[in-house]
Amino acid sequence: MNQEIVRLPAQTGLMIIDVQRAIDDPKWTAVGPRNNLQGEANIAALLAGWRRAAYPIIHVRHDSRFPASPYRPGQPGNEFKEEVRPNPGELVVAKRTNSAFIGTDLESTLRASGIDTLVIAGVITNNSVESTVRMSGNLGFKTYLVEDACWTFARLDYAGRLRSAEEVHAMSLANMAPEYCTVLRSDQIEALPGFVRVARHAGPE
């Protein structure tokens, strides 16, 4: 791998999107299984690194407006998954729609805190993650997406062809990078007090 050290500002925020118990609901795997079973463990490792470095952390919680959604507030699915539960004092942004920037004060909070760089993880790659990454990049935040700290599910494309979770994930990443974000693997990021080490991804192997 082509290694590179990139110094990220101390105000680099780790943003974790929609990793709540609802994402384990069987409804998501109706067409086929998810990809990246290591996703939660990889996010937990990033979170531990950010806590050690005392870097800013943004937990995004999806509070669905739809009665049938397992993400609706008041249901067990609305709770954060154990691996990514916020510590007391960590910022939690509640959203009602897909993008974490719409209907929330996320943008103004980031600007007020001097956070201009985001490392993004969560679910699902091609829905709330992609909507948030597209907006993050277009709003001018330097945006990194951690490909093995996200996952998605198999689905039919609009022509009715079955696409595996890995295919959906790979197409979503291609839509986002490099135009809206830089894609990294979690083992290319190491949080240390004062800087984060990033190794450039050499591309598909």
Next chain:
Amino acid sequence: MNQEIVRLPAQTGLMIIDVQRAIDDPKWTAVGPRNNLQGEANIAALLAGWRRAAYPIIHVRHDSRFPASPYRPGQPGNEFKEEVRPNPGELVVAKRTNSAFIGTDLESTLRASGIDTLVIAGVITNNSVESTVRMSGNLGFKTYLVEDACWTFARLDYAGRLRSAEEVHAMSLANMAPEYCTVLRSDQIEALPGFVRVARHAGPE
């Protein structure tokens, strides 16, 4: 086809995204050809219908900030394609990034004009069109996307697999519908003074 008449409000805006001469630059077809060669003709027909009905029209022009982009202002590529050239007095929104809602006054203009429903067309399906459709839906606009009035190009997915323009287009539509928009074909829309006729799409045929 399962026909259905939907009455759209008279303040339904037709929004045409990035259909400028730059989209014919050979750079876009480096990996493979575009899909939907009828795209311009279909947009022109929508535009003619909207003009007959005196419904609102929003032309979105991409003014790229990047020196190498054929969309950069001052180059021939920045001009609208002949088929979709705005008439005097029609609204033109200039944008510098992918989403037409970022860095522009599009949202406030629509709200001030009482426009809460949008019919969207343009290029490319999985980039500026998709970013704008995702935001339109999340911002609460009733959003329709005209599948045969959009097009895209072949590309490699993030795993390095070649995806035809038709595959890229079909995956993008599946990401957008029904969560962010309703997808229609142009022959399901007819603009008439006072209402627009929409026939429900029966799904892949």
